[in-house]
Amino acid sequence: MAHTFLLEIGLEEMPAHVVTPAIKQLVKRTADYLKEQRVAYDDIKPFSTPRRLAIQISGLADKQEDISESVKGPAKKIAQDADGNWTKAAIGFTRGQGLTPDDITFKEIKGTEYVYVDKFIAGEPVAAVLAGLKDIVTAMTFPTMMKWGTHHFEYIRPIRWIVALLDADVIPFSILDVTTGRNTRGHRFLGTDVDIATAADYEADLTAQFVIADADKRKALIKSQIEKIATDNNWTVTIDGGLLEEVNNLVEWPTAFAGSFDEKYLTIPEEVLITSMRDHQRFFYARNAEGKLLPNFISVRNGNDHDLQNVVAGNEKVLTARLEDAMFFYTEDQKKSIADYVERLKSVSFHDKISTMAEKMDRVKAIVGVLAKHLHLNDTQTQAALRASEIYKFDLVTGMVGEFAELQGVMGEKYALLAGEDPAVAQAIREHYEPISANGDLPESVPGAVLALADKFDSILTFFAAGMIPSGSNDPYALRRQAIGIVRIVTDQQWSLPIADLAQAFITAEADAKVAPQLDQASQIDAVIGFVKDRIRKILRSAKQRHDIIDAVTNSSSSDVLRIFTAADILASHADDANFKAVIESLTRVIRLAQKAPAELATATVDTDLFENDSEGALHQGVAEVATAADKTLADLYAALADIQPTIAAYFEATMVMDKNDAVRNNRLTELSGLARLTLKLGDLDQLIVK
Amino acid sequence: MTEKLSMQAIILKLQQYWSAQGCMLMQAYDTEKGAGTMSPYTFLRAIGPEPWNAAYVEPSRRPADGRYGENPNRLYQHHQFQVVMKPSPDNIQELYLNSLKELGINPLEHDIRFVEDNWENPSMGCAGVGWEVWLDGMEITQFTYFQVVGGMAVDPVTSEVTYGLERLASYVQDVNSVFDLEWADGVKYGDIFKEPEYEHSKYSFEESNQDMLLRHFNEYEDEAKKQIANGLVHPAYDYILKCSHTFNLLDARGAVSVTERAGYLSRIRNMARAVARAFVNERKKRGFPLIKDEALRTKLLADDEEAKK
DSSP states (O other), rough: EEEEEEEEHHHHOOHHHHHHHHHHHHHHHHHHHHHHHTTTSSSEEEEEEEEEEEEEEEEOSSSSOOOEEEEEEEEHHHOTEEESOOOOHHHHHHHHTOOGGGEEEEEEEEEEEEEEEEEEOOOBBBBHHHHHHHHHHHOOOSSSBBBOOTTTOOOOOEEEEEEEEEEEEEEOOOOOTTOOBBBEOOOTTOOEEEEOOOOGHHHHHHHHTTTTHHHHHHHHHHHHHHHHHHHHHOOBBBOOOHHHHHHTTSSSSSSEEEEEOOGGGGGHHHHHHHIOOOOIIIEEEEEOOOSOOOEEEEEEEEOOOOOOOHHHHHHHHHHHHHHHHHHHHHHEEEEEEEEHHHHHHHGGGTTTTTHHHHHHHHHHHHHHHHHHHTTOHHHHHHHHHHHHHHHGGGGGGGGHHHOOOGGHHHHHHHHHHHHOHHHHHHHHHHHHOOOOSSOOOOOOHHHHHHHHHOOOOHHHHHHHTTTOOTTTTTTTHHHHHHHHHHHHHHHHOOOOBBBHHHHHHHHHHHHTTOEEEEEEEEGGGGHHHHHHHHHHHHHHHHHOOOOOHEEEETTSOOOBHHHHHHHHHHHHTTTSSSSSHHHHHHHHHHHHHHHTOOOGGGOOOOOOGGGSHHHHHHHHHHHHHHHHHHSSSSHHHHHHHHHTHHHHHHHHHHSSOSSSSHHHHHHHHHHHHHHHHHHHHHHHHGGGGOO | SSSSOOHHHHHHHHHHHHHHHEEEOOOOSSSSSSSSGGTTTTTTTTTSOOOEEEEEEEEEEEGOOOOOOSSSSOOOEEEEEEEEEESSTTTTTHHHHHHHHHHOOGGGOOOOEEOOOOOOOOGTEEEEEEEEEEETTEEEEEEEEEEEEEEEOOSSSSSEEEEHHHHHHHHHHHHHHGGGGGTTEEEEEEHHHHHHHHHHHIIIIIOOOOHHHHHHHHHHHHHHHHHHHHOHHHHHHHHHHHHHHHHHHHHTOOOHHHHHHHHHHHHHHHHHHHHHHHHHHHHHHOOOTTTHHHHHHHHHHHHHHEEEE
């Protein structure tokens, strides 16, 4: 007959973000264990709350499947002596299998006879197997582990009780001083301890004790309660999935309730109100039909609606205290001018080994100037970006950002608008932090994108120059994220930015403006380009680009992010062309021969008088065409390279490059080096794998 | 809530309650400190194998949090009610929740939650795992199982319950400003503390003698190190507390740059680590007298002999 088994691990309150991954882990470990133990079952149903991780296994078999297997022993000649008597080896082997020599049969394998026995292992009763779940429970891993009491064992939180029931029977085992039983705990305040009669009763027994153990049901209930409040009040409430998940794992018996705050706080920027409600208090916020934020919130109590007014009043009071603080900062902050704040940035450190924040802004202004010119921004865009660069960190010293650090940039935009700055300037201030995460939003405005790039270039260059280069998992200033930001902004805006030249121009501009840091930035340009290219590799890899194409394009002579991505796209789009293999093989041959060219040929020019056959003239003409194409687009360059493949093939057919005559040989190597340099604009094609 | 307990009534109730749970009622320690955790009755006693159950009020100074007595919730000095129990009892959460009932807070009339908050005090080499306890959305208690103290893994584990008395009392008395709290019948919190709040804020932010503070920090550090070397754990620890408070004053004055800050914190941490080790050594020499289980005591001291070989 099929059995039902219940395992419940009772814990002190787990962190909300741990609950869901933990129950998934428990289900997986249990499923793996039952499979390994040859125990059949229908389903493992998970249950989880802040205080419990539980599984209910239904349709469990009575016992493990039996095993019949044939076990190979020693060769016959070792198993029997000359007289046909069993040797010690044979007797030992059969004893090891729990059998006797009477059970031996022989089988021939590749001409040699071997001893075999048929072994039968009767499956253990399921109860014995389930007792082994102890090791599954103790093997669980969590992001934070702790010890408690006098124990040395570590777990997510102290284990306080364990229920292990096979139908109506307790499966006995102990973890530390906790022994399994049938007694579980109800809701901390509304429920009582209760004995579970049989494993199948679990969910109903807990519901009677004010615990909704099924996390999905609990979440659906919270959602419907919130929606009902919203509907009753004509509010629009967007239920943030992350917040719902967190709230769900903070409660066992949810009761949603609405609260409000004084309308006067609505003059505070909405972002501040939302941060206070959502991030600090775990409230859902409400809007009206027109999308305007309302002075109301919805929260969820871990309990029923008894004396709910106390809970409402308490939560309103806490929120009001936070908003009162925010209101104070908002009013106080506006009493000072942006110039006052910028002045204060002179005593705020960007980094002790680099400069103050004010000096950073000076450098970024110089960089913005270079970028604006390079990108041919119009006057309006240039003025906005330059003005923004003069003030863009000012909000760091406002009271509001001191209190709500996550609102840096956001408050900068608000305060800049209030101070009468151009909206484009204000927007750039907010956008310069973007992207905030690897996949976060990118600046939408051109001044914002330029300021974001300038800020990131300055951070990476100065930190590198100050010797604080990320290594391994050590990247305390998030320079990798900033480099990814540069790559994403440039590709999003489709801006061509040769980093090598521009970085030099930044340094010169800083020196001209007398704002250069006391650091050797120039020596770090190559390292910074390598650093950015590493990020490009990572991005291309996650975009599932071919590895050899990634290697080829990131080893190109270009430091222009956009060109590198374009090159990857071009190579990928031609990789299936019929002539791709031939094209790349010809060019690879050119590249490898070019590597034999002596260094002094780097500046040499081809002397057509030294040509000895027509194919040389043809190639010379072809290389000139490639050079012209290389000045257009990368697509043109590839097309030209593909076009001259027959010319190259004919050339190698007719020409012995490594001629004995020095002048002839060097002339030919000069030609090939020129062509090889042109291919490098696309990528190091030698890295491509063509089959 | 039927009655509104005064601050001192809250303290008395908590003392009575925790004393009934087996805690010794200690007094506030007489050296300036930022939190009850830094009292030797927590920091030192959390280290080593001896059991320890104590409860006390700790006035805690945080110069940078001073607001000239103008902010209703921020204070230069606030009061913590600290409970430490080692080893952590299996029912410590229930004991805590019952203490709230003693204060007239019936959980059925409120929403009480344990929200993850892992505590860390890097300057003292301390880390723990636990929660902040929310009462109707307000954080009223920090609840921690210490894991590392003074850089040493703890064994057994101490549970620490820290009530923010002003917060709790604001809730119990339903006032919006701490200065309106009743400390005792007819005497408001503000009557007692508003003036010192203003003066300490003025002093910490504007008037403190930076050169003197810097000099004191160095002198206190020298003295702490010397006394650690002499095995005089408690005088050494007093000087570490003085270093910590002096640093906090310098920090509030804006006299410490970002890098210097890390340097000061690491100097304090090094002393905290050293004094933690010295404390255990001294307790061992005395034979871990607080361990009443003779067999365990003998075993721990024998382990020590083993370790020496």
